[in-house]
Amino acid sequence: MSELFLPCVYAFVACFAFCFVVNIRGRMLLFAPLGASLGWLVYIAAAPAASELLCYFFATLAVSIYAEIMARLHRAPATGFLLVGLLPLVPGGGIYYTMEYCISGDTAMFLETGLHTFGIAGSLALGVLVVSSIVRFYSVVRRHLRQKAGLPPA
Structure with missing residues (x-):
């Protein structure tokens, strides 16, 4: 049980400190x-x-949905919630080791680690893209339907 929740507490504490930055x-x-x-x-x-x-x-996906919900509830940009929420998922170690292998001349490990790190970064970008696109599409459709019904935009 602690192996599931203790890392989440660590992520909260680290990102809480990052909020000040x-x-x-x-x-x-x-x-x-x-x-x-x-x-x-x-x-x-x-x-x-x-x-x-x-x-x-x-x-x-979970962080992006959470960021969009919190942005609506707090009337704040979703970017702040996303920036802090995605921090533990950023592949910093992968970037470091990719550059270490590059400098040491280990081409095979450089390519392997670099592609894996690029895949993680792509997963992060795709998750944010999917959620923000759905939210944007919903808001455009909602605005269009409200205009069609003669209601003021919300």
């Missing part, structure tokens, strides 16, 4: 790191059943 204030100071904990929980829960790239994708 990106100047997040007020109630968002507590809600932004919750997205990081949620993302890490989804990643850990999906790990036994899916490949690593799918785990990153599912975690990013």
